[in-house]
Amino acid sequence: MSTPTARKTTKSRRVQIAVIGGGPKAAAIAAKAKVLRDLGIANVRVTIFEAEHIGAYWSGRDTGYTDGEQRLCTIAERDVGYPYKSMFGSEVDVAMASNFSWGTFLHGRTPGYEHGYSTWVDAGRKPPRHKHFADYLQWVIVESEATVVNKRVTALDKDTDDKRWRIDSQRKSGSASTHRTRFNAVVVTGPGPANRLPVKPARSATVPRDRIFDGSNFWSRRDEVLKGLEFAKEVRKYSDNPIVIVGAGGTAAAILSWLVANGARDLPIQLVAGQPTLYTRVDSVFENRLFTDEEQWLTLSSELRKAFFDRLNRGVVWATVMDHVSSATNFTMVVGRAQTISVPTSGDIELSVRRDDGVTVQLRPSLLIDASGFDAWWFLSLVRGLPAPLRTKRQRAKQRDQWQISMANGLQLTGQPWDAYPALHAPMLSSNVGPGFGSLMVLGAMADRVIKAHI
Numbered sequence: 001m002s003t004p005t006a007r008k009t010t011k012s013r014r015v016q017i018a019v020i021g022g023g024p025k026a027a028a029i030a031a032k033a034k035v036l037r038d039l040g041i042a043n044v045r046v047t048i049f050e051a052e053h054i055g056a057y058w059s060g061r062d063t064g065y066t067d068g069e070q071r072l073c074t075i076a077e078r079d080v081g082y083p084y085k086s087m088f089g090s091e092v093d094v095a096m097a098s099n100f101s102w103g104t105f106l107h108g109r110t111p112g113y114e115h116g117y118s119t120w121v122d123a124g125r126k127p128p129r130h131k132h133f134a135d136y137l138q139w140v141i142v143e144s145e146a147t148v149v150n151k152r153v154t155a156l157d158k159d160t161d162d163k164r165w166r167i168d169s170q171r172k173s174g175s176a177s178t179h180r181t182r183f184n185a186v187v188v189t190g191p192g193p194a195n196r197l198p199v200k201p202a203r204s205a206t207v208p209r210d211r212i213f214d215g216s217n218f219w220s221r222r223d224e225v226l227k228g229l230e231f232a233k234e235v236r237k238y239s240d241n242p243i244v245i246v247g248a249g250g251t252a253a254a255i256l257s258w259l260v261a262n263g264a265r266d267l268p269i270q271l272v273a274g275q276p277t278l279y280t281r282v283d284s285v286f287e288n289r290l291f292t293d294e295e296q297w298l299t300l301s302s303e304l305r306k307a308f309f310d311r312l313n314r315g316v317v318w319a320t321v322m323d324h325v326s327s328a329t330n331f332t333m334v335v336g337r338a339q340t341i342s343v344p345t346s347g348d349i350e351l352s353v354r355r356d357d358g359v360t361v362q363l364r365p366s367l368l369i370d371a372s373g374f375d376a377w378w379f380l381s382l383v384r385g386l387p388a389p390l391r392t393k394r395q396r397a398k399q400r401d402q403w404q405i406s407m408a409n410g411l412q413l414t415g416q417p418w419d420a421y422p423a424l425h426a427p428m429l430s431s432n433v434g435p436g437f438g439s440l441m442v443l444g445a446m447a448d449r450v451i452k453a454h455i
Contacts (some may be wrong), residue, residue, distance in 0.1 A: 023057055
């Protein structure tokens with residue numbers, strides 16, 4: 001790896017940033033911090049807390065949201081440095097491209113690696129498989145010299161000076177400790193735990209857990225899913241009970257794609273969602289440009305920003321995934337909202353759905369996957385000293401909407417109660433600041449925003 005020529009600058013104060021989760025955002029921030037140190041621009045140190053392993057959500061090793069074989073929905077060139085228009089200057093972009101780009105990663109792969117550079121180019125520069133993207137993230141973080149702590153964060157607390165974070169964490173073995181470093185900022189990443197519909201069994205009924213999955217454990221319990229598919233095939237011989245997926249976003253589409261590829265192509269599949277069809281997301285130059293044109297984004301009203309973000313992220317499926325799911329021969333949509341899962345004494349699964357026309361129907365799935373989403377505010381339970389949650393779900397939603405609207409340019413939460421805490425950055429919730437900071441679209445710009453807030 002080439003080392004940029006350092007500037008001769010006065011010694012800057014050390015900034016300590018903790019990132020919860022060892023995924024692409026952690027890799028992008030760690031890489032940018034390394035380049036800034038090497039160039040003498042800023043002394044930023046990054047510590048990554050990851051309970052499993054780096055790239056766990058992408059590797060397909062039973063800990064994430066994929067089997068590892070599916071491909072990214074976006075091109076590989078949108079790597080940890082993209083869009084290479086750094087707030088810190090062009091020399092930072094050059095150093096990021098030289099040291100941390102996807103191309104540089106491929107040049108270092110051993111012969112036979114699926115995506116060696118020439119192989120990747122000759123094959124049409126396809127998006128990498130998730131497991132290879134996980135390899136890339138691991139490589140970036142190793143090269144960045146970030147500190148990796150293999151523990152699960154259990155609490156975030158203000159230090160005695162109220163200006164830095166104190167972090168408690170726990171190993172898988174159960175041993176807990178407070179990390180010795182005090183951090184100027186914490187960055188929370190990851191989708192959070194899967195949302196789950198309530199399950200209401202009859203008094204003497206046994207819940208068939210081996211046929212009910214969510215958007216997370218579907219991937220970690222794939223052996224059970226395959227057994228469930230065999231059950232669905234048997235059921236098909238004497239009934240029309242379908243496989244049912246709740247949700248219409250990327251998670252639901254990825255699960256549908258996997259099912260189609262693993263024996264369910266001709267089985268009846270119903271998708272329950274608040275829309276009449278799966279909408280396709282294509283790689284459009286006009287849409288993509290808005291992800292990197294921050295000046296134009298600032299001219300849009302909050303309403304237009306939300307409309308654009310929802311149009312490209314809510315209930316849409318990338319064309320690369322749509323190509324796979326479109327081969328399903330017995331697929332239908334149920335337009336409505338899933339309400340509860342009940343289990344009668346027979347042990348069957350019943351899903352109550354309030355359709356868009358106001359009629360409540362009961363579906364009887366042979367296999368049920370609740371892919372309705374994730375709790376993006378999962379980290380609130382970690383922060384000590386927050387006021388008690390508001391009483392109603394509507395009040396809590398309104399409060400969280402306001403927190404998102406008031407998010408600072410550095411992607412940190414502001415206003416009450418956050419002004420009384422050190423900086424807490426939440427890129428996953430930053431759609432009002434920019435449409436791409438919460439995804440893989442502009443990882444380099446996201447890292448700029450976070451770091452710039454502290455130097």
